[in-house]
Amino acid sequence: MREPTYFTLAALLDGPLHGYAIAKRAETVSDGRVRLTAGTLYSALDRLLSQQLIAVDGEEVVEGRARRYYRLTASGRRALQAEAARLADAAAVVVSRVSATPEPAA
């Protein structure tokens, strides 16, 4: 799973959000590393929708701006959990060994 996809899903963990809120939330939870553009955001949303990892959770028009809300589906939540576990495993490989091996000479 690519980083924008991962943080898009992660942004939806706390409940349904619209496009702009997802981008803002993804930036917050990634410590500012993931700055989604509208293009990448909607590519990711389309792909996640077609894989049924997220679903549309209603639409509204606020001050002339069209908004569509998205929510995590059960399979989306499972996919995100599996990815997080994989990342944690990958990190553990390094973290456990860094302290056990000597630092190479510069």
Place this chain on the structure above:
Amino acid sequence: MTAADLTYRLALRSYPRDYRRDRGPEILSTLADMQGDAGRPSLRQAGALIQAGMCERGRAVTGGDRAGMWAEGCALAALVLLLLAATGAAFQLGWDIWYSRLGMGWPLGGFSPVPLDTAGLVRVLAAALLPWGGALAVCRGRRLLPLALALVSAALYLGGVVGFAGAVGYQSWSPGQTWMENAYQLGTAIFLAAPAALLWVAARDRRQAAARRSPAWLALPAVLMILHLASYWETTVVFWPLGTIMLAWFLAGRWSPHLAVAVFGVAVPVLAFVLPTALGAPNYEYAVAVAAGAAILAFASLASALAFAPDAAFDPPSV
């Protein structure tokens, strides 16, 4: 409408029309939110929008499969090249009928070709019908039959059996000629054989059925020949309609990564065909312009095909 709004609306045109109708307002709203109070449009946003839009078009054509995009692009390039090869022979046939048999005049002076004899007619017909038959097969979703026909065309040309004469007129490979003259023949052989290479790439992708194309394509040699006779233009007449078709295609919203692959596939053999002329026969000054145009087109289209087809958009994420 602010400058940012206008920029994003223009960039949004890179998406297919149906998609734009469905998602456009939502994307523009999100962009307006992201824009906030910033005055100037963000190039990063506009660039990402164009890239995502092109990917969406590629997905609309090939179902989102990257290999399929290259396969379809190569097949389309092969189709255009086969039709251009047939056009060269159609020119000669048109000349023969127009000037020799109907006795119509040449507006620029004493041009009175000798009518083709029976053997000459057979050669020109073979030069027209082999690639045209290949184009017909491509339109019907075949890949290996047109591949074989393109190889036969090139082999017959190199063997001196068939003179694939274009409007400029030339002979087959001969040992007595200078290397530059033979470079021209070699370039022509590359031009004739290129569809085989492209169709080989297209045939390797077996994951989806080869797309069929409208038989309207098959009229291209006849249309170009009529344009040619009607205007007395040189071979450049081929490139103007092609450029117009490309431009119309883009404006109609049908430009996609696979089309960029197709333009690349056409431009490279055209370069091989035109460059020896440009170097060896300076009186064909148009050839220099066509060669430069083909080179720019080739690199620009390859770059755009690669840029607009990132794995991120075409391959499903590994979840």
